[in-house]
Amino acid sequence: MLRLKSGPCRFTLVILVGIASCKSRVKKSDSQAENSVKPSPQAQIDTAREVSCRLFVQKFYDWYATPFVPGTNRKAAQLSFDDAIQLKPGLFSDVLLNLLQQDRDAQAKAKGEIVGLDFDPFDNSQDPSPKFQVQSVHVNGDVCRAVVRGVDAGQLREDVEPELKAESGRWVFVNFHYDPGSSTADVNLVDQLLILRAQRAEAKKGAHH
Numbered sequence: 001m002l003r004l005k006s007g008p009c010r011f012t013l014v015i016l017v018g019i020a021s022c023k024s025r026v027k028k029s030d031s032q033a034e035n036s037v038k039p040s041p042q043a044q045i046d047t048a049r050e051v052s053c054r055l056f057v058q059k060f061y062d063w064y065a066t067p068f069v070p071g072t073n074r075k076a077a078q079l080s081f082d083d084a085i086q087l088k089p090g091l092f093s094d095v096l097l098n099l100l101q102q103d104r105d106a107q108a109k110a111k112g113e114i115v116g117l118d119f120d121p122f123d124n125s126q127d128p129s130p131k132f133q134v135q136s137v138h139v140n141g142d143v144c145r146a147v148v149r150g151v152d153a154g155q156l157r158e159d160v161e162p163e164l165k166a167e168s169g170r171w172v173f174v175n176f177h178y179d180p181g182s183s184t185a186d187v188n189l190v191d192q193l194l195i196l197r198a199q200r201a202e203a204k205k206g207a208h209h
Contacts, residue, residue, distance in 0.1 A: 020202065036209060038173045040076040046139050049166070053144035057162055060091060060204045061132040061148060066124060070128045075130075081121050097136040099193040106200055115200055121189045124160040124178050132158070148182070163188075 064084060066077045085092065085100050091099070100121070107116035119126050129150030137146045143165055150206030161177040176189040 016128070033134065049139045049144065050137050053135050053139060053164060053171055056164070057146045058134045058150065060173075061123075061134070065128060065130065065132045070109060081117070084122065091173055093167070093172045093208075096174055096190065099190065099197070102197060103193055106197075115203075116196055119190065121176055121192075122160070122162075123158050124176070125158045129157045144171065145177075 064078060064079055066075050069076050081100060083102050084102070085097055089097055103116040107114070110116075120128060123129070123132060124205050129152040131151045133151055135147040137144055137148055143163065143181070148158075148160050148162060148164050150158045159178070159180065161180050162173055163175040163177060164171045165174045174190075178187045178189075
């Protein structure tokens with residue numbers, strides 16, 4: 001053990017050694033904290049995509065689910081999915097847009113019968129709530145899945161999960177999923193539109209025989 005002679009120099013040396021040791025521990029601690037807290041580049045990208053996806057979906061529902069006229073039970077401007085695909089077709093993938101247009105055109109030609117969707121595909125309702133809120137989003141690569149709930153008088157009602165994909169630097173809706181908590185097979189808009197199209201084709205074939 002090193003023994004120091006008494007006198008002012010001994011105390012000066014002890015203090016300097018202590019300061020150097022403290023600085024070493026602080027630098028090591030700061031380095032460890034930086035390595036443990038700093039997210040990876042991919043995590044940063046995923047977080048940015050989650051934020052942009054949430055904003056995109058919420059903006060759509062804020063526009064689509066217009067507020068009720070004060071003191072009435074009617075909306076200020078009742079929008080339908082037909083309005084959405086006509087006014088903002090760029091929000092949807094080519095496949096989904098085409099299927100929705102086919103369903104709309106077939107229903108327009110039908111006389112006194114329902115041959116297309118009998119509910120609103122974007123809010124999963126026939127009597128939608130006045131407001132829809134994004135509850136959460138999950139991004140996996142270029143695909144985003146959002147959880148959206150209708151809100152009426154503070155109560156959560158409709159449950160729909162839009163699915164989106166990043167195309168050319170922007171989000172587009174590719175599908176809408178319904179009853180996500182169900183243990184049965186996935187119920188979604190694309191499948192429903194394909195089923196209805198097949199039924200119309202079968203009915204048309206039968207009418208010609």
